[in-house]
Amino acid sequence: MTELLLGAYIFMLTIWVGNEVISKVPTTLHTPLMSGANAIHGIIVVGAMFVATAVPGPLGTVLGFLGVVLGTVNVVGGFVVTDRMLQMFRARPARAKTPEKK
Amino acid sequence: MEELRQYVPWVYFAAAVTFILGLKGLSGPTTAQLGNRVAATGMLLAVIATFLESQVASAWLLIVPAIAVGTVIGVIGARRVPMTAMPQMVAIFNGAGGGAAALVATLEYLNAGATGAVPAGEVISSVLGLMIGAVSFSGSAIAFGKLQGIINARAFRYAGQQIVTGGLFLGMILGGLALLGDATGIVDVRNELVLAIVAALALVFGVALVMPIGGADMPVVISLLNAYTGLAVAMAGFSIGNQMLIIAGTLVGASGTLLTRLMSKAMNRSLGNVLFGAFGAAGTAAAGAKADDGRTFREIGAEDAAILLGYAQNVIIVPGYGLAVAQAQHGVRELADLLEERGVEVKYAIHPVAGRMPGHMNVLLAEANVPYEKLYDMDQINDEFPRADVALVIGANDVTNPAARKDTSSPIYGMPILNVDQAKNIIVIKRSMKPGFAGIDNELYLDPKTGMLFGDAKEAVGRVVTELKKAA
Numbered sequence: 001m002t003e004l005l006l007g008a009y010i011f012m013l014t015i016w017v018g019n020e021v022i023s024k025v026p027t028t029l030h031t032p033l034m035s036g037a038n039a040i041h042g043i044i045v046v047g048a049m050f051v052a053t054a055v056p057g058p059l060g061t062v063l064g065f066l067g068v069v070l071g072t073v074n075v076v077g078g079f080v081v082t083d084r085m086l087q088m089f090r091a092r093p094a095r096a097k098t099p100e101k102k
Numbered sequence: 103m104e105e106l107r108q109y110v111p112w113v114y115f116a117a118a119v120t121f122i123l124g125l126k127g128l129s130g131p132t133t134a135q136l137g138n139r140v141a142a143t144g145m146l147l148a149v150i151a152t153f154l155e156s157q158v159a160s161a162w163l164l165i166v167p168a169i170a171v172g173t174v175i176g177v178i179g180a181r182r183v184p185m186t187a188m189p190q191m192v193a194i195f196n197g198a199g200g201g202a203a204a205l206v207a208t209l210e211y212l213n214a215g216a217t218g219a220v221p222a223g224e225v226i227s228s229v230l231g232l233m234i235g236a237v238s239f240s241g242s243a244i245a246f247g248k249l250q251g252i253i254n255a256r257a258f259r260y261a262g263q264q265i266v267t268g269g270l271f272l273g274m275i276l277g278g279l280a281l282l283g284d285a286t287g288i289v290d291v292r293n294e295l296v297l298a299i300v301a302a303l304a305l306v307f308g309v310a311l312v313m314p315i316g317g318a319d320m321p322v323v324i325s326l327l328n329a330y331t332g333l334a335v336a337m338a339g340f341s342i343g344n345q346m347l348i349i350a351g352t353l354v355g356a357s358g359t360l361l362t363r364l365m366s367k368a369m370n371r372s373l374g375n376v377l378f379g380a381f382g383a384a385g386t387a388a389a390g391a392k393a394d395d396g397r398t399f400r401e402i403g404a405e406d407a408a409i410l411l412g413y414a415q416n417v418i419i420v421p422g423y424g425l426a427v428a429q430a431q432h433g434v435r436e437l438a439d440l441l442e443e444r445g446v447e448v449k450y451a452i453h454p455v456a457g458r459m460p461g462h463m464n465v466l467l468a469e470a471n472v473p474y475e476k477l478y479d480m481d482q483i484n485d486e487f488p489r490a491d492v493a494l495v496i497g498a499n500d501v502t503n504p505a506a507r508k509d510t511s512s513p514i515y516g517m518p519i520l521n522v523d524q525a526k527n528i529i530v531i532k533r534s535m536k537p538g539f540a541g542i543d544n545e546l547y548l549d550p551k552t553g554m555l556f557g558d559a560k561e562a563v564g565r566v567v568t569e570l571k572k573a574a
Contacts, residue, residue: 022128029128031461033361040332048206049165052168063205067209081195082128
């Protein structure tokens, strides 16, 4: 029961952290933020690694394999695609006479 | 090996810290890329450390190939996808995560059941992880299909829909309760069978949840499903007793929910309205009734458009999804460059939900090297439309519809729009007179000030550029 309770404490506190951390995001970054957050829940791949062979038999093995594949797709795809998006926000060579406004 | 293994939980702890730092970094423009990479590094360390666990190490023959397959799919998918297809790509990756969470919950539940009675707490977290993960999986698949055009993007509604969706949900909950009752010895059911039924119901429920939602609302739905997957991951974390999973999952669940609310707010709709309101469906009726007031649109050619633009002083470009689909961002920049050479002042008006997701249009234009300082938010630029000589609308529709301001009966009434109709002249580049994602007519097109230039955004912009060059 203690582990469950510990988890419950972490769960509750993290809800606050999650809300605080992104409370002030410019609209421009909503898409990369969604994508980046999407990559972070790809951590499920670690869970999938733990239970990959937990259930014996062909069905269990197939499901275990599939779990790791899907988790990896989430992590790798998520981070790469976010990085690609953010690449666009990098400073690029300034072009001729752009009057600064506001 | 043995000595190293005791540090694994500390690596997980460090990874959890990087996730929080990464998310924090992602919320600022200068720190975003670093934040993403910090989180990715934490993730990599966590995966490597996991191999020190004996049960993982002994299964490497299964796990390593699985990771290899997943990496190849992920990298190719993420690299090949054009920037315009970003939202559906996020949907796919999110669905994969949801599916993984559902599988982890299932396997852990079966594993625990094989060795004896499953504690009630674990039954709850596993069943929730399975349900939420499966809903996210199938829901994301439908969202992908709708955005990719495989499935009709229009809201799919039928009689008794609420009852069907509600029934599925109820069935899911009953199945979960049966498993809980079985674990606590109240009832006796065949666990595997009930679990399979719950999984099937959850998958169908995900489809039923997303099908009635129109394409325009898909970004909000993806964001919501993203939060769902986070929650499913947190539940899986409870099941296998891994705090890092709980933190990462909850973090995404909480911030994803907040982000979803921010997105709905940008469209002036409540989340409940997005999920259950009949956007699009109600619009068709209103559109049909309105088309008969005798006004027609005025079609113009590329030549007219070039003259109008070339002799203007201020031009505001309003890019929309049509521009994104046609990959016209580079052509538009060329057009803007030509105009600027002629001394025309060019600005871009970015609606919060231009493109398919907030910020999507900024990414696309940045890709075409449009200077960041020329992009103006809706609030910054709306007062400038009355002074603009030409508003050039490229593939945008609903976000320019004056009905949102004036017509209380319109389904988009109250949605913040760009006041394009106040410009002195309006040029609309559009493929046809077909209504946009909201499924309603846009009276901007019937405005006498408006000239319609029909064509694919890229091709039409190209024609205008050619005409402008001729004139120069």
